[in-house]
Amino acid sequence: MxxxxxxxxxxxxxxxxxxxxxxxxxxxxxxxxxxxxxxxxxxxxxxxxxxxxxxxxxxxxxxxxxxxxxxxxxxxxxxxxxxxxxxxxxxxxxxxxxxxxxxxxxxxxxxxxxxLGELNYGCAKGYQDAAMLIFGTGIGTAVSIGGKLLSSRNYVAGALSSHIIINMNGRKCTCPNTGCLEASACGWALEGLIREHPDFNNSGLAAEEQLTFKTLSKWCDRNDRTALDVLQHCVISWRAGILNMIHAYDPAIVILSGGIMNFKGMYDMLTEGLQEQVWDCIGTVDIKQAMEPxxxxxxxxxxxxxxxxxx
Ligand SMILES: [Zn+2]
The missing domain is CATH 3.30.420.40 (ATPase, nucleotide binding domain)
Incomplete structure (x- = not known):
């Protein structure tokens, strides 16, 4: 075919x-x-x-x-x-x-x-109930239940999980709300997060022309305090996003994808100890990186x- x-x-x-x-x-x-x-x-x-x-x-x-x-x-x-x-x-x-x-x-x-690609050709072959987060400029999400993409009257179910609010006092989103997962930590939010850090002017990041995850990674490697704080904030936010999807949709697997996953050590930062924060009745949830990102x-x-x- x-x-x-x-x-x-x-x-x-x-x-x-x-x-x-x-x-x-x-x-x-x-x-x-x-x-x-x-x-x-x-x-x-x-x-x-x-x-x-x-x-x-x-x-x-x-x-x-x-x-x-x-x-x-x-x-x-x-x-x-x-x-x-x-x-x-x-x-x-x-x-x-x-x-x-x-x-x-x-x-x-x-x-x-x-x-769908990961379920049929990638890391989630054989799974029926799955949730996916794609960390990039924004954060894309999707859910399948019983091997089928979750669908709803406006086709929104599972697809807008990056707009679940994780911080009532959080930052303004591109959507009508504040404190969404995406507003808290993603590619488009990163520059604001870095500039708002109280120690920004003393950070090596202040001299960078572009404030991207690549430059953040560089200054994390140099133990720059602002860079490390912003990274920690992002990781905590993304872990909250993964936990929200697990408790909302009961997946057997969560697939992580997007450019952020190239950040050194990111998979471990997002997954270490996460299972302990999942409700007992859910049991073990596999967390894998996309095979064909x-x-x-x-x-x-x-x-x-x-x-x-x-x-
Ligand atoms: Zn939003």
Missing amino acids: KAITIDFGGTNIKIALFHDGVITKKENIPAYSENGLAPRLYDTEKTLRNMLAGEDLHNYSGIGIAMPGIVDPINKKVLALYGKYEDSKQMDLSTWCHNTFDLPMVMEMDSKLAL EDSVLYGLYHLVAETYNN
């Missing part, structure tokens, strides 16, 4: 061709997602045509599209996203796929697809196309 997969990410658009569960070709193009989706469709089509290089499109079963927001997969509509591809809410991508490639399309939210969304898309159109 062959499938075309397109992951419209905030920074990059990842495009891959699949054959029987294996990526045969993959390209990345810049997203410029703040300018909307419509201006990127031409380059997406051009890149795909080059990748297909004269292959007969009718050998492909369908196209899978991932969006960085809440998606209605039944009506193939983007329902909510912030600051990225805002115009996609008004677009009919199903018709674009049909008119451009004469192929049917499936669409889903990126974090849910990452979980770069491509799990694409694998999830392939799975969805195969499940929907391979008959």
